[in-house]
Amino acid sequence: MRFVLPLFALALASQVQAAPNIVWIVTEDISPNLGCYGDPDAITPNLDKFAAQGARFTRCFTHCPVCAPTRSGLISGQYPTTMGSHHMRSKLVTPPPLFTDELKKAGYAVFWPGKTDFNFDPPKGWADTRNWVQNPDLLPKDKPFFAYINYVVSHESQVRPTPEQYKKNTAKLKPSEFRDPAKVTLPPYYPDHPDVRRNVATYHENITATDYLVGNVLKVLDDRKLTDNTLVFFFGDHGWGMPRGKRWCYDSGTRAPLLVRWPGKVEPGSVREDLVAMLDFPATVLAVAGVEIPKAMQGQVFLGDKPSPARKYAFSGRDRMDETEDRVRSVRSDRYRYVRNFHPELPYAQWQNYGDEMPAMKVWRKLAFDGKLNDVQMAFFARTKPKEEFYDLNADPYETKNLATSADHAKILAEHRTALDQWIKETKDLGQVPEKDLIARGIVKDVLSVEYADRVKLHPKTSPVP
Incomplete structure (x- = not known):
């Protein structure tokens, strides 16, 4: 007797088969310093080939x-400032x-091996934490999967590695893939010093090491014949892990x-110049998977058949760093960046124990x-910050010329200022709430006094300016 599936079951099976697999390849602390972005110091053949097969944002x-x-924010689709997870090294109670x-x-299988680092503890059993790249047999054949992989070789700590770490990190690099520190490009706000150049050269070598790892992941998908039905993201978690990059709301810290x-x-070789926020990634993944987006999510969809209207602004913020x-808080439009410093009485270059381990920072x-810096290099060590900063990225990509008092830019600055005010209100930004009050309300645990109180006592004088 022959068994025949009902039509609705056949339709359901077809939908399940059509649902794309989704892979996130994530690396740490890098700006768009890849060959496909035109960086002359980059050696990234696997990522350049990957970009030619898809879209470069x-x-x-x-x-x-x-x-x-x-x-x-990536795992929840909500702003950290809305949830209370905005301080670096904090921990949500719920x-x-x-x-x-x-x-x-x-119906998706979910793989998330290795690093979580969410500022909260994920619940038990939330994902399969086995390394699917090392053991691709884990990937299911009867249902779609979401698979995350995170590589740390480009992390800030590896820009200043021990000799043993450096040898391990660069083990696969060919002789031609090591960088000459004398030839790497420096931002104009850095002093031209051998230690600074060595850090920047190591940073680029680490990205090449990451490129090899990305090639391994893409090979797994090819070997398993999964490429044609798999949506793959490659991205960095924020900007490069160098001074005035990571931890700061400039393009050097927020653009990835x-x-x-x-x-x-996605059209091969395409270039997307629209604004995309990382908070949009969860909503986009759910949309392309055919899943309803929860109302609590604050991102929008930028891929698939029904993308959201284009963004006008991307918002970012920093609070306590260790x-x-x-x-x-900052607003980025397609051309301009507005920055609001809520503590202008504090210098930019406050001592931060972890960040000040970087040789480039020590030299700077x-x-x-x-007293051996020019005005552009010295600006980061001013005793106070301006209340507002405004930059034209087309004319000033390194954000060194503050236009906040420019009459010619007053109108466009006011638009960005209003956008930030509205965002703070609509997203219920908890940054204005003292951390001790967040602790008292039971929103976060007391990490500050437990882990960091003694560090503050060790801080030397921060600014050379009286």
Whole structure:
């Protein structure tokens, strides 16, 4: 007797088969310093080939220029400043819903090996934490999957590696792939010093090492014949892990590479110049998977058949960075950046124990105290900050010329100022609430006094300016 599936069952099976697999390849602390972005110091053949197979996004921005708050938004689809996870090294008492939960309800297998770092503890059993790249047999054949992989070789800590770490990180590099520190490009605000150049050269070598790892992931998908039905994102969690990059709401801290490949859906070799926020990633993943987007999510959809209207602004903020207090909010449009410093009485270059381990920062700080910097290099060591900053990225890509008092830019600055005011109100930004009050309300645990109180006592004088 022959068994015949009902029509509705056949339709359901077809939908399940059509649902794309989704892969996130994530690396840490890098700006768009890839060959496909035109960086002359980059050696990234695998990522350049990948970009040619899909789309390269030129204006992708994180909501926070440091890892844990960024990841809390990536996994939840909510701003850290809305949830209370905005301080670096904080911990929410009650974790938010995860976008991966919605995928699992829709029949997806979810793999998330290694690093979480969400500023909260994910619930037990929330994902399969086994390394699917090392063991691709884990990937299911009977249902779609979401698979995350995170590589740390480009992290800030690896820009200043021990000799053993450096040898391990660069083990696969060919002799021609090592960088000559004398030839790398420096931002104009850095002093031209051998230690600075060595850090920047190592940074680029680490990206090449990451490129090899990305090639391994793409080979797994090819070997398993999964490429044609798999949407792949490659991105960095925020900007480069160098001084005045990571932790700061400039392009150097918030702009990251984003490459997307989706055969048949994303045009090969295309370039997308629209604004994309990393908070949009969860909503987009759910939309392309055919899953309803929860109302609590604050991102929008930028891929698929029904994308949201184009963004006008991308918002970001920084708050406490380990033991160092501050509050900064920023608005990025297609051309301009507006920055509001809520503590203008504090210097930019406050001592921060972890960040000040970077040799480039040590040199920069010493030269500031010795009075051996030019005006652009010295600006980061001013005793106070302006209340507002405004930059024209077309004319000033390194954001060194503050136009906040320019009469010619007053109108466009006011538009950005209003947009930030509205965003703070609509998203219920908790940055204005003292952390001790967040602790008292039971929103976050007391990480500040437990882990960082002693560090503050060790801080030396920060600014050479009286």
